[in-house]
Amino acid sequence: MLSQGPAHKHPTTISKDRTLDLLAASPKAELHLHIEGTLEPELIFSLARRNGLKLPYPDVEALRRAYAFTDLQSFLDLYYAGADVLRTEADFFDLAWAYFERAARDHVVHAEVFFDPQTHTGRGVGFDVFMPAFARATRRARHELQMTSEWILCFLRDRSEDDALATLAEALPWREHFCGVGLDSAERGNPPAKFSRAFARAADLGLHRVAHAGEEGPPTYVRESLDALGAERIDHGVRAIEDAALVERLVRERVPLTVCPLSNVRLCVFEDLAHHNLPQLLRAGLKVTVNSDDPAYFGGYVNDNLLQLFAVHPELGAAEAYTVLRNSLEASFAPEDTRGAWIAQLDQLWQPADSRAL
Numbered sequence: 001m002l003s004q005g006p007a008h009k010h011p012t013t014i015s016k017d018r019t020l021d022l023l024a025a026s027p028k029a030e031l032h033l034h035i036e037g038t039l040e041p042e043l044i045f046s047l048a049r050r051n052g053l054k055l056p057y058p059d060v061e062a063l064r065r066a067y068a069f070t071d072l073q074s075f076l077d078l079y080y081a082g083a084d085v086l087r088t089e090a091d092f093f094d095l096a097w098a099y100f101e102r103a104a105r106d107h108v109v110h111a112e113v114f115f116d117p118q119t120h121t122g123r124g125v126g127f128d129v130f131m132p133a134f135a136r137a138t139r140r141a142r143h144e145l146q147m148t149s150e151w152i153l154c155f156l157r158d159r160s161e162d163d164a165l166a167t168l169a170e171a172l173p174w175r176e177h178f179c180g181v182g183l184d185s186a187e188r189g190n191p192p193a194k195f196s197r198a199f200a201r202a203a204d205l206g207l208h209r210v211a212h213a214g215e216e217g218p219p220t221y222v223r224e225s226l227d228a229l230g231a232e233r234i235d236h237g238v239r240a241i242e243d244a245a246l247v248e249r250l251v252r253e254r255v256p257l258t259v260c261p262l263s264n265v266r267l268c269v270f271e272d273l274a275h276h277n278l279p280q281l282l283r284a285g286l287k288v289t290v291n292s293d294d295p296a297y298f299g300g301y302v303n304d305n306l307l308q309l310f311a312v313h314p315e316l317g318a319a320e321a322y323t324v325l326r327n328s329l330e331a332s333f334a335p336e337d338t339r340g341a342w343i344a345q346l347d348q349l350w351q352p353a354d355s356r357a358l
């Protein structure tokens with residue numbers, strides 16, 4: 001059970017403006033972030049130049065204009081095309097390092113970052129190219145930004161399970177550099193159970209397991225992710241709200257949902273932020289976290305997601321802000337004592353001003 005923090009004791013004494021300031025300045029964990037989705041248009045152009053590649057867009061503005069998505073698939077088509085400029089170890093390092101530097105400005109103290117190996121191995125760019133880059137960026141972020149990070153290998157669910165199993169086997173020499181597996185890409189028509197053997201193998205290897213579910217797909221995919229894959233967190237999960245028994249189970253089992261509000265709006269899951277169901281998910285008692293998914297494509301990093309969402313929902317106040325921040329730290333795969341230390345930092349910041357000096 002989530003213990004009551006300082007904000008719960010003084011929720012009404014913290015104004016909306018102060019809540020937004022605290023949201024921005026608080027230590028937080030990012031748990032749903034695709035490294036390929038942090039590839040900013042400027043970096044796409046500079047890597048294309050570095051690698052002698054011609055892009056089908058004349059400039060950054062023209063590429064940005066193409067980011068008008070109608071659903072998940074319309075985004076994925078551009079996202080996979082964009083990733084084609086990533087060719088060398090230096091490219092992957094620059095990508096990861098740019099994200100870590102950007103996340104540090106949002107006071108991210110810990111990031112669990114998805115990567116899509118099949119997007120790269122399928123075009124001849126192997127684990128020996130991207131894994132050393134990710135490991136080097138992780139080390140540098142720890143030393144220079146005091147930010148910890150873990151990597152989560154995602155299987156592309158629109159490919160076969162045999163392909164996923166082969167990818168996991170190929171990843172084994174780099175086992176120490178990733179902590180878990182995930183499931184992403186086109187959700188509709190690709191049920192989680194398709195990957196039950198790959199996730200069982202991952203469990204045997206001691207890996208954590210998460211899965212995208214209930215983004216565009218039905219609530220049954222959320223249930224199946226728990227039952228067939230042993231998922232410890234559900235990525236998105238916003239459609240779980242359509243199934244009361246499922247909500248009750250997610251609350252009872254304290255399964256974290258890594259919700260990405262700006263992504264959901266840009267991919268037309270919700271009409272706009274004002275219609276996003278995060279307040280409803282929180283009210284139902286779900287362990288909700290706020291994340292950025294693919295910030296280079298969806299118009300904002302984690303603080304943009306938090307601030308824009310809290311600004312438009314009158315019912316989201318200080319107590320809810322504290323809860324989502326604390327949930328992010330609690331739902332991470334970091335060791336318990338580390339999570340406890342972050343929560344102590346969070347509580348220090350959220351103490352009422354009158355007791356802070358005592």
Ligand code: ADE
Nearest residue numbers: 034184185186212293294
């Ligand atoms: N890959 C990158 N972003 C994704 C998302 N939001 N859903 C599924 N797969 C993804």
Ligand code: ZN
Nearest residue numbers: 184212235293
């Ligand atoms: Zn995602």
